[in-house]
Amino acid sequence: xxxxxxxxxxxxLSRLRQGSYILKCVSEGRTRKEIVEEFDGDEQLVLIWIxxxxxxxxxxxxxxxxxxxxxxxxxxxxxxxxxxxLYK
Numbered sequence: 001x002x003x004x005x006x007x008x009x010x011x012x013l014s015r016l017r018q019g020s021y022i023l024k025c026v027s028e029g030r031t032r033k034e035i036v037e038e039f040d041g042d043e044q045l046v047l048i049w050i051x052x053x054x055x056x057x058x059x060x061x062x063x064x065x066x067x068x069x070x071x072x073x074x075x076x077x078x079x080x081x082x083x084x085x086l087y088k
Contacts, residue, residue, distance in 0.1 A: 010039040019049045020076050023058055026050075027065040027073065 009021050018039075025035050032050070036043045053059040058069030065073075 008040075010042060010045070018045070019052060020073065022046060022049045023053055023065065023069055024073060026053075026059060026063055027070070032063070 009018060013021055022035055025038075032046065036046045039046050050059065050063065053069065054061065056068070056072075057066055058072055060066055
């Protein structure tokens with residue numbers, strides 16, 4: 001996947017890309033604990049993004065990616081290819 005190339009998402013990604021990265025991780029079945037670990041243990045940052053994604057209806061109340069969330073990821077991926085190749 002495109003986001004597999006990202007190292008240190010807490011510091012190398014812009015704020016909006018952090019949110020999309022979290023959404024992608026959830027779509028791949030990763031746990032909240034795993035995601036928090038990638039963000040240097042910053043649970044508050046991850047929870048803020050999860051709440052934002054829920055408000056946008058990209059995640060439902062049990063942290064499952066919605067159809068809108070998958071549509072967001074599909075639209076974002078072409079723009080992300082150019083950005084994430086910088087972090088190889």
